[in-house]
Amino acid sequence: MRHFLTLFSHELRMLLIAPATYVASVLFLLLMGLIYLLVLNEAGTRESDLPPSVLFFQVFWVPVFFMVPLLTMRSIAEERRLGTLEALMTTPATAFQIVLSKFLGAYVFYLLLWGMTIAFPYIAAYGLESTADKQSVLEIAPMMGGYLFIALSGLLYIALGIFASSLTRSQLVAGMLCFSLLFIIVISGQLLLRLPVQDFSWMHWLDAPLEYIRSFKHLEDFSRGMVDTRPFVMYLSNAALLLGITTLVVESKA
Amino acid sequence: MESDQPAIEVINLTKCYGPRKAIDGINFEVSRGQVVGFLGPNGAGKSTTMRVLSGIMPATSGVARICGYPVASQSAEVKKRIGYMPESNPLPEDMRVIEYLRYRAHLKEIPTRKIRDRVEEAMEVCELHRKPRRRLIGTLSKGYRQRVGIADAILARPDVIIMDEPTIGLDPHQILGIRNLIDTLRGEMTVILSSHILPEIEICCDKVIIINQGRVVANGTSQSLRQQFLPNTRYRLRTSLSKPNLELILPSVGRELRLHSSMETDLAGVREFIVEAPSTLDLTEAFIDALRARHASIHEIARLQPNLEDIFMSATKRSWDEVLPETNTKKAKQADEEDEEGSETPAQTKA
Numbered sequence: 001m002r003h004f005l006t007l008f009s010h011e012l013r014m015l016l017i018a019p020a021t022y023v024a025s026v027l028f029l030l031l032m033g034l035i036y037l038l039v040l041n042e043a044g045t046r047e048s049d050l051p052p053s054v055l056f057f058q059v060f061w062v063p064v065f066f067m068v069p070l071l072t073m074r075s076i077a078e079e080r081r082l083g084t085l086e087a088l089m090t091t092p093a094t095a096f097q098i099v100l101s102k103f104l105g106a107y108v109f110y111l112l113l114w115g116m117t118i119a120f121p122y123i124a125a126y127g128l129e130s131t132a133d134k135q136s137v138l139e140i141a142p143m144m145g146g147y148l149f150i151a152l153s154g155l156l157y158i159a160l161g162i163f164a165s166s167l168t169r170s171q172l173v174a175g176m177l178c179f180s181l182l183f184i185i186v187i188s189g190q191l192l193l194r195l196p197v198q199d200f201s202w203m204h205w206l207d208a209p210l211e212y213i214r215s216f217k218h219l220e221d222f223s224r225g226m227v228d229t230r231p232f233v234m235y236l237s238n239a240a241l242l243l244g245i246t247t248l249v250v251e252s253k254a
Numbered sequence: 255m256e257s258d259q260p261a262i263e264v265i266n267l268t269k270c271y272g273p274r275k276a277i278d279g280i281n282f283e284v285s286r287g288q289v290v291g292f293l294g295p296n297g298a299g300k301s302t303t304m305r306v307l308s309g310i311m312p313a314t315s316g317v318a319r320i321c322g323y324p325v326a327s328q329s330a331e332v333k334k335r336i337g338y339m340p341e342s343n344p345l346p347e348d349m350r351v352i353e354y355l356r357y358r359a360h361l362k363e364i365p366t367r368k369i370r371d372r373v374e375e376a377m378e379v380c381e382l383h384r385k386p387r388r389r390l391i392g393t394l395s396k397g398y399r400q401r402v403g404i405a406d407a408i409l410a411r412p413d414v415i416i417m418d419e420p421t422i423g424l425d426p427h428q429i430l431g432i433r434n435l436i437d438t439l440r441g442e443m444t445v446i447l448s449s450h451i452l453p454e455i456e457i458c459c460d461k462v463i464i465i466n467q468g469r470v471v472a473n474g475t476s477q478s479l480r481q482q483f484l485p486n487t488r489y490r491l492r493t494s495l496s497k498p499n500l501e502l503i504l505p506s507v508g509r510e511l512r513l514h515s516s517m518e519t520d521l522a523g524v525r526e527f528i529v530e531a532p533s534t535l536d537l538t539e540a541f542i543d544a545l546r547a548r549h550a551s552i553h554e555i556a557r558l559q560p561n562l563e564d565i566f567m568s569a570t571k572r573s574w575d576e577v578l579p580e581t582n583t584k585k586a587k588q589a590d591e592e593d594e595e596g597s598e599t600p601a602q603t604k605a
Contacts, residue, residue, distance in 0.1 A: 006360040017348060083344030087406075090308045090338040091361040092330060 003093040011105030057146035072161025073175035145222035159239040189214035259322040261444035267316035278468035291455030292448040294465040308338040337407035341418040347392030362410035376405040396423040417447040456562040472569040484560040492553035
């Protein structure tokens with residue numbers, strides 16, 4: 001535990017002093033701001049009863065696809081390339097503590113980035129008082145549900161990124177691997193459901209598992225205020241599994 | 255159990271990278287408080303051995319123990335007892351020296367209230383305590399980076415310090431500093447270091463292990479290695495005696511003497527002779543007497559000690575010969591000797 005705290009505070013400090021952190025935050029906020037603007041625009045022009053927050057979270061995959069690989073590809077791959085992972089492994093700190101500190105460091109940063117977007121509705125509500133409908137913009141339930149979903153799914157996505165990073169010493173490979181894996185788990189459920197194979201009766205058994213892993217479905221439920229325990233189990237258990245595998249990888253080829 | 259256990263014990267250690275054996279059944283033992291130099295040509299398996307000893311890499315077969323704890327099965331115990339400085343000395347670029355050392359001190363389980371003192375002490379020993387203490391590691395010169403690595407290795411006062419080429423890239427002044435540093439560690443900690451700078455090893459190490467092609471080819475104090483690998487000492491004589499006359503007096507000085515070479519010098523009438531003699535004898539006096547008896551002028555008589563470099567060349571050459579297919583009788587004989595040394599070298603038993 002002591003080592004974990006040391007490693008974790010080290011991770012946070014390295015995040016704070018790295019220029020890349022600030023560049024990534026600015027880019028993230030720029031993009032998210034733009035998306036929010038578009039969402040507001042859409043909500044204004046279209047006759048729909050969906051609050052802007054719901055629409056906003058529907059494009060959660062855009063930042064996930066580029067932020068998660070950027071955040072995580074560096075972590076273990078870079079340490080391995082420099083050899084500092086080796087130096088770390090000769091101290092009494094265990095591989096699991098190292099992996100967990102990397103994971104939580106990246107996760108905290110991920111949450112921080114998303115957390116900053118909470119300001120958007122308030123800026124819209126109080127800064128654009130004449131144009132935005134305060135009540136619909138500041139509706140609290142979809143926001144809470146959406147952020148809860150982001151926090152929960154973030155566990156799995158960051159764990160996936162850390163896992164990809166542990167497999168190689170090249171950041172580029174780690175990043176691409178992470179991107180591909182994310183693509184598979186975020187989009188594949190959605191895409192497979194659209195395939196015509198569903199029409200065949202013998203493929204019906206596929207419906208349930210696909211429905212189970214569909215991130216968009218989870219998001220929909222959460223932003224409607226339906227907090228199901230099944231996605232909790234899925235994201236938590238898979239994140240734990242990936243971190244476990246990552247620990248084994250780090251141990252075996254430090 | 256602590257006191258009589260050897261600090262490092264390596265039994266039949268083998269490590270394969272695919273079909274290639276990086277180290278092949280090496281055996282050695284280092285007792286507590288010894289400073290051991292690890293020598294070998296590039297690719298001999300020095301770094302591999304050190305990496306196995308520090309528990310980063312599992313061996314293919316064999317046993318390595320640090321302070322009696324097997325590296326493979328009780329690596330947690332081993333890690334509390336070693337300070338390891340890797341070959342390339344990897345350091346985070348964007349940390350300050352003092353921050354890095356404090357961070358490492360926390361990781362190495364130094365009690366919190368002692369961390370400040372230990373870090374100061376390590377920095378002082380490595381002469382990092384003045385200007386460089388708050389510099390970013392990325393901006394330090396190679397020599398200072400080496401020192402940060404060494405400071406890190408000695409930080410927790412571990413029982414065993416493993417340093418892979420600590421003096422690489424240092425200027426002679428800094429090397430002297432490192433040598434003094436290692437001298438201060440002698441007796442308290444066991445130090446095993448690899449280096450290419452042979453005089454360095456010769457001066458600061460109690461014991462030398464030479465490995466080549468994954469095998470231990472020599473193991474012992476530099477004195478015992480001298481006897482084993484270079485049984486002959488050379489004397490350099492500068493005298494007015496002519497060559498035939500010198501050959502005449504050689505038997506009177508000692509048996510088994512052999513004239514190796516003779517040449518003119520800048521001084522008129524003075525010749526320089528190199529004479530080989532068994533290294534067990536000290537013949538300087540005898541030479542003086544013999545030359546005096548002939549009324550020859552003596553300009554210089556020097557006993558040339560074979561240094562570690564000669565031993566290194568001789569020991570590694572032998573083991574190269576061993577693997578090369580062409581064998582004349584002499585080489586074959588040497589190869590036989592080598593096989594006997596496979597498990598434990600005579601030098602070690604002598605020592």
